Amino acid sequence: MLKVIDIEKALTRKNVLFIDVRSPSEFEDGTILGSINMPILDDEERAIVGTIYRKENPHEATLKGLSLVSTKLPNIYSTIKKYSMEYDEIVIFCWRGGMRSKSICNLLNMLNIDNVYQLKGGYKSYRKYVIDFLEDKVEQYKFIMIHGLTGVGKTHILDQLELIGEPVLNLEKLAKNSGSVFGDIVFTGKPPTQKMFESLIFHVLYSSKEKYIFVESESKRIGSVQVPESIYRRMVNGYHILIKTTFENRIEVILKDYANYLGINDSKIIASLNHLRKRLGNKAVNDLIDKVEQKDYTYVIKYLMEHYYDPLYNYSIQKYKNYDLVVDYEKIEEVIPILSDFGKSIS
Structure with a gap:
């Protein structure tokens, strides 16, 4: 039968x-x-x-x-x-x-x-x-959105929180894209379809043992997929934490993030830089491409942070004026217990 x-x-x-x-x-x-x-x-x-x-x-x-x-x-x-x-x-x-x-x-x-x-x-x-779950059941979750300028280590923080058992929705990892003009460099494999992206989000929430969840500040579109409206709305209406650190720390974090991909992905980096001609101007982009070819990645990172990413992210950061928590760290490890305690305090 x-x-x-x-x-x-x-x-x-x-x-x-x-x-x-x-x-x-x-x-x-x-x-x-x-x-x-x-x-x-x-x-x-x-x-x-x-x-x-x-x-x-x-x-x-x-x-x-x-x-x-x-x-x-x-x-x-x-x-x-x-x-x-x-x-x-x-x-x-x-x-x-x-x-x-x-x-x-x-x-x-x-x-x-x-x-x-x-x-x-x-x-x-x-x-x-x-x-139906993403539309009707998502209201039961309290989203804790982590904000900060490029290089403060938001993704590293999510990874460390996950390692100690905290609930994490890493949208960039699920989308296989870091949500920026250089978003696909650190990810391998084909990105998910929209349907699969939504399924991945569903399973993270469905299997979570907690009703709060940490998530990185994102725009609605990440690479080729979009964060479902119900999820994005819940993120915006959730708790907001601002992470700060020194400019030098931020450069170190980015170099660490891209260390395994520099050199072998120069063609991808150059292609991404060419997309910024309208924003940065031809001379600046040509100079940056020269620096990539010379393997002077630190110069490229500093320039992009000062002239592209920081102005972009400052605008996003200023949208949330009253942060629930601001963490200014010297060592990134200091952030983890602070965020873990915050999550437990709202559960």
């Missing part, structure tokens, strides 16, 4: 594996976090079946689909059989709980793999659950 589970119950399971049987392009556009892709039809095959469905009839399309899937069934069975011994439950899903997931679940049940469930409503139900 086919066993069905809804997304709310499925997300509470501890030792569960989600298997997405949709095509690779559907999977890449958005899936349940942590799921693996085991496509019934690849993108080309799906297009073939779809064309037959439109130009001929559903019956012929089904026959073609069956012929394409039949050769994959032994591998699907053996793979899921192995997973069934590693996980307490396996949840299989397609777009909306239709033929693709149902047919695989029925096959596995007939072959006596009894810890397999079909996800009711498929990925569509998960997507709705994420959207």
Whole structure:
């Protein structure tokens, strides 16, 4: 008998594996976090079946689909059989709980793999659950937004807070972009789609044991994705902490941040500098490119901080005149216990 589970119950399971049987392009556009892709039809095959469905009839399309899937069934069975011994439950899903997931679940049940469930409503139900959560449940969280000029170490502070178990929503890490003109230099891999970005945010909040959460001051757009309006609104209306330190400390932090990427990413740095011609002028950008080619990165960092980043961030910082806390540090380690205590004081 086919066993069905809804997304709310499925997300509470501890030792569960989600298997997405949709095509690779559907999977890449958005899936349940942590799921693996085991496509019934690849993108080309799906297009073939779809064309037959439109130009001929559903019956012929089904026959073609069956012929394409039949050769994959032994591998699907053996793979899921192995997973069934590693996980307490396996949840299989397609777009909306239709033929693709149902047919695989029925096959596995007939072959006596009894810890397999079909996800009711498929990925569509998960997507709705994420959207509803971000719209309706986010009000329960108190956001603590960390502000400061470039180089004060906001990302390092988030990382250190996370290491000691404090709740952190690192939007730049999730977006794989630091939200600036040089945002993609320190990140590898393809950035998430908007759907996946929202899913990543959802899972951080959903799994948080606290009702407060630290987040870095961001604009709505980070690289290729946007912070959902409900999240951004909650950030703006939350608590605000301003971090300060010396100019020398800030240069040291930036050099540390980019140390592993300088030299090998000079072409990316130069491309990013070219985007600043309108803002800084051709002469300044040409001089900066010369300095990059000479490996004089300290000069480039100082110039950009004084003439680009500080004016930009000062405007943002001044929008929040009454900060809940201002921390001016000599050593960045001093900041962590202060912020941790602040979080606990509002919980």
